[in-house]
Amino acid sequence: MHRIAVVTGSSSGIGRATATRLLEAGFTVIGLARHHDKYEISHDHYYPRTADFSDIEKLDKIAADISKDYPKISVLVCNAGFGDFRHLENFSYKQIQEFLNVNLVAHIVLCRHMVSGMKKLGQGDIVIVGSEAALIGKRKATLYSAAKFGMRGFAQSLRDEVGSSGLRVCLINPGMVRSAFFNDLDFEPGDSSENAIEPEDIAKVIVETVGARRGTVIDEINLSPASKVIHFKNRKP
Numbered sequence: 001m002h003r004i005a006v007v008t009g010s011s012s013g014i015g016r017a018t019a020t021r022l023l024e025a026g027f028t029v030i031g032l033a034r035h036h037d038k039y040e041i042s043h044d045h046y047y048p049r050t051a052d053f054s055d056i057e058k059l060d061k062i063a064a065d066i067s068k069d070y071p072k073i074s075v076l077v078c079n080a081g082f083g084d085f086r087h088l089e090n091f092s093y094k095q096i097q098e099f100l101n102v103n104l105v106a107h108i109v110l111c112r113h114m115v116s117g118m119k120k121l122g123q124g125d126i127v128i129v130g131s132e133a134a135l136i137g138k139r140k141a142t143l144y145s146a147a148k149f150g151m152r153g154f155a156q157s158l159r160d161e162v163g164s165s166g167l168r169v170c171l172i173n174p175g176m177v178r179s180a181f182f183n184d185l186d187f188e189p190g191d192s193s194e195n196a197i198e199p200e201d202i203a204k205v206i207v208e209t210v211g212a213r214r215g216t217v218i219d220e221i222n223l224s225p226a227s228k229v230i231h232f233k234n235r236k237p
């Protein structure tokens with residue numbers, strides 16, 4: 001069966017690697033992000049759509065349009081997101097709202113639109129890219145952990161709600177992944193290949209997960225770099 005997937009955050013990092021692997025596996029992929037020209041994906045079955053996840057009202061309309069245009073979507077990869085690690089009192093109300101819109105609310109809204117079509121199909125896979133921050137809270141990660149813990153609770157509840165309709169919900173919690181995620185942060189993984197997971201490693205796991213025998217549900221996967229080293233960019237050696 002020719003399968004259709006939606007991948008959020010397809011313009012970079014994990015999302016881009018996942019979209020590429022799904023295309024290689026024969027999927028049609030609808031990619032969502034703001035800046036598709038960053039690292040373009042050129043493929044006959046790749047359909048980029050522009051969406052800013054901080055604007056939930058617009059995203060609601062975009063998600064409704066996609067569901068109407070592609071009623072047979074069977075895979076949704078909820079991956080778009082960004083990090084902002086500061087003490088809580090340094091965030092304005094507007095920044096808190098924008099952060100939670102992009103990293104939490106947008107994905108809930110997308111799932112809300114995609115679930116009906118998947119139920120009609122009688123099968124579907126929702127893969128959510130969480131984080132190690134979905135498992136343990138740390139200082140300066142209040143918003144990030146709030147969003148990722150939120151996605152974890154959402155995934156567990158949605159799994160319970162839609163499992164009997166043939167839908168599977170998988171949460172993937174990576175440790176540090178070498179990607180543009182760190183471009184605007186004051187830290188990054190150490191230089192060694194052992195200090196970070198590669199986006200392709202996660203993409204491989206996602207494609208394996210959606211390809212698993214339908215009788216098996218993979219609830220949650222945790223991945224870590226072999227050796228965790230954090231490099232602080234502005235700190236002198």
Ligand SMILES: NC(=O)c1ccc[n+]([C@@H]2O[C@H](COP(=O)([O-])OP(=O)(O)OC[C@H]3O[C@@H](n4cnc5c(N)ncnc54)[C@H](OP(=O)(O)O)[C@@H]3O)[C@@H](O)[C@H]2O)c1
Pocket residue numbers: 008009010011012013014015032033034035036038051052053054079080081082083102129130131132173174175176177178179180181182199
């Ligand atoms: N890198 C890590 O160490 C790590 C670890 C654990 C979990 N994660 C999670 O993995 C996911 C992907 O991150 P990544 O490492 O692949 O980072 P990345 O290379 O920076 O990719 C982030 C993606 O999210 C999209 N995005 C960001 N803000 C958006 C917005 N307002 N509207 C729509 N799309 C938006 C970006 O697209 P545009 O900029 O084009 O909009 C981009 O495609 C995130 O959810 C992140 O929390 C990352």
